[in-house]
Amino acid sequence: MRIFLIGFMGCGKTTWGKKLASALEIPFLDLDALIREHTGMTVPQYFQEFGEARFRETERDVLQSAAFPEDAVISTGGGAPCYFDNMDWMNSHGIAVYMSLSPGMLASRLENAKEVRPVLEGRKGEALVQFIQEKLQEREPFYSKANVIVTGPEFSVEKFISAIEDYQRK
Ligand SMILES: Nc1ncnc2c1ncn2[C@@H]1O[C@H](COP(=O)(O)OP(=O)(O)O)[C@@H](O)[C@H]1O
Numbered sequence: 001m002r003i004f005l006i007g008f009m010g011c012g013k014t015t016w017g018k019k020l021a022s023a024l025e026i027p028f029l030d031l032d033a034l035i036r037e038h039t040g041m042t043v044p045q046y047f048q049e050f051g052e053a054r055f056r057e058t059e060r061d062v063l064q065s066a067a068f069p070e071d072a073v074i075s076t077g078g079g080a081p082c083y084f085d086n087m088d089w090m091n092s093h094g095i096a097v098y099m100s101l102s103p104g105m106l107a108s109r110l111e112n113a114k115e116v117r118p119v120l121e122g123r124k125g126e127a128l129v130q131f132i133q134e135k136l137q138e139r140e141p142f143y144s145k146a147n148v149i150v151t152g153p154e155f156s157v158e159k160f161i162s163a164i165e166d167y168q169r170k
């Protein structure tokens, strides 16, 4: 089973992807890490050097040309489903699982996160919540195309597995 975790920045794709892969005893891959390997630059470095448009092209190329194992959990970057035909590609190459979380929760996670997310341009507090609300509204139509949706605030390995099993039974 090949599972793509999708959702807004800070919803926990990287964190939960590792846990889910380890519980299922299958490999874990993170699209941002693959982009780092492919380009030799971190995501913030790449944004600074080449800008977002180039990043989106590289992101699509790395996603759609990766030789993903048949069984794997792949955490994607929050923007990946929202550009080109990436969402359809993921739906046809595995099971996309959308991790849905409220803007308030996302903001508090992102404010405390160590990793730099260039799309946020350093926003904090109310400006960050406002930005997330707007961006989420824009992205939600893409995320909602996922085969499986799991909703926060709490996630667990069991929650992912039972949502995927429900989908497979349909
Ligand atoms: N269940 C959780 N409870 C509290 N903090 C969390 C939880 N899951 C993730 N985080 C924190 O939220 C931030 C974003 O998580 P991350 O897995 O990097 O999200 P994503 O890959 O979706 O952007 C990290 O600082 C992480 O430690």
Ligand SMILES: O=C(O)C1=C[C@@H](OP(=O)(O)O)[C@@H](O)[C@H](O)C1
Pocket (backbone or CB within 6 Å): 007, 008, 009, 010, 013, 014, 032, 043, 076, 077, 078, 079, 080, 116, 117, 118, 119
């Ligand atoms: O939502 C986005 O546009 C992005 C999300 C990031 O990944 P995470 O969702 O893992 O933070 C990373 O790909 C890049 O900073 C852009």
Ligand SMILES: [Mg+2]
Pocket (backbone or CB within 6 Å): 013, 014, 032, 075, 076, 077
């Ligand atoms: Mg991540």
